[in-house]
Amino acid sequence: MAGANIDSRLAGIAESFGPETAAFAAEVTTDDAVSIAGRKTRWELGGPLAEGTTTVAAPAGIVDYVPNEMIATVRAGTLVADLNQELANAGQRSALVDRGGTVGGAIAVGEDDPLVLGVGRIRASVLQVRYVSAEGDVITGGGPTVKNVTGFDLPRLFVGSLGTLGSIVEVIVRTNPIPAVSRWLISDDVDPFAVRDAVLRPSAVFWNGSKTWVLLEGHQVDVEAEAFKLDQIGSFSDADGAPTFPPHRWSFAPADLKALPTQDLGPYVASVGVGTVFADNQQPRRTIDAGSQTIAARLKAEFDPKGRLNPGRNPNNR
Numbered sequence: 001m002a003g004a005n006i007d008s009r010l011a012g013i014a015e016s017f018g019p020e021t022a023a024f025a026a027e028v029t030t031d032d033a034v035s036i037a038g039r040k041t042r043w044e045l046g047g048p049l050a051e052g053t054t055t056v057a058a059p060a061g062i063v064d065y066v067p068n069e070m071i072a073t074v075r076a077g078t079l080v081a082d083l084n085q086e087l088a089n090a091g092q093r094s095a096l097v098d099r100g101g102t103v104g105g106a107i108a109v110g111e112d113d114p115l116v117l118g119v120g121r122i123r124a125s126v127l128q129v130r131y132v133s134a135e136g137d138v139i140t141g142g143g144p145t146v147k148n149v150t151g152f153d154l155p156r157l158f159v160g161s162l163g164t165l166g167s168i169v170e171v172i173v174r175t176n177p178i179p180a181v182s183r184w185l186i187s188d189d190v191d192p193f194a195v196r197d198a199v200l201r202p203s204a205v206f207w208n209g210s211k212t213w214v215l216l217e218g219h220q221v222d223v224e225a226e227a228f229k230l231d232q233i234g235s236f237s238d239a240d241g242a243p244t245f246p247p248h249r250w251s252f253a254p255a256d257l258k259a260l261p262t263q264d265l266g267p268y269v270a271s272v273g274v275g276t277v278f279a280d281n282q283q284p285r286r287t288i289d290a291g292s293q294t295i296a297a298r299l300k301a302e303f304d305p306k307g308r309l310n311p312g313r314n315p316n317n318r
Helices: 003-017 019-028 080-089 103-109 154-158 192-198 220-231 254-262 290-303
Strands: 034-036 054-056 062-066 071-075 126-132 138-142 167-174 181-187 204-207 212-218 248-251 268-271 276-279
Touching: 003 019, 003 138, 019 034, 019 054, 019 126, 019 167, 034 167, 062 080, 071 080, 080 103, 103 167, 126 154, 138 154, 181 220, 192 204, 192 212, 192 220, 212 220, 254 268
Parallel strands: 034 054
Antiparallel strands: 062 071, 071 167, 126 138, 126 167, 181 212, 204 212, 204 268, 248 276, 268 276
């Protein structure tokens, strides 16, 4: 691309989306392989990055936050901790996992918070994604109000894509209120699968094969009523918090969790009703069916025909 055309394009980006987005687009709009690096808390996920790939950082900062609307517009380089602190000041929280990393990194990885039953799934919380395409265009998909959105659901597509489809520069995320009361309970004689039937909406149910942890959240009167229901099916006492989670994530259908004792997991903590299991041993790589591989290859070719975005990464290799 001629230099004059590049300058003209970047000037247009700066006018439409601001100088931070234009500067970011200038860094990633090259013919070279490029990767966006945050705090690298999950840097090796999906395979090692190809040698010679240039790494750049996305811009940071909270662009706009409207507590009454429960949405926040955030640049991808913003730390999740900084976003959550801003939300907490207004009595709200997000579905993004805080591992010390960035908002863009959390979305690119796409893993739900262990308290997903309470805070919601990350895929549903990303309302809009703005990214720099492989060709250097700034693309916006989604919107702050779902009813006004048409076309492809780019936000959901980008969650978990490991940066292989575009370089995220800015997102709009849905927030939710911090409950008035949060109470952890623990039992060593309850059927963990009966807990989901006994209470209306627990924010977490964890089971390690012998003990069950339950997080109840809401208004005081509702939490007390739900705790009373639990006392009808087992013996519960107050706990200090969640169990300690082993390092590796396994994925199961929620109905298959009852068979966990037969799996080669090592010590584990299962999220009942979700299907996520945290285990000492790593889950063997699953075989991806031919149809899914074909769809993934076509998507990659459509979004990144030259294969220059995060080369070496494969979202299916987790």
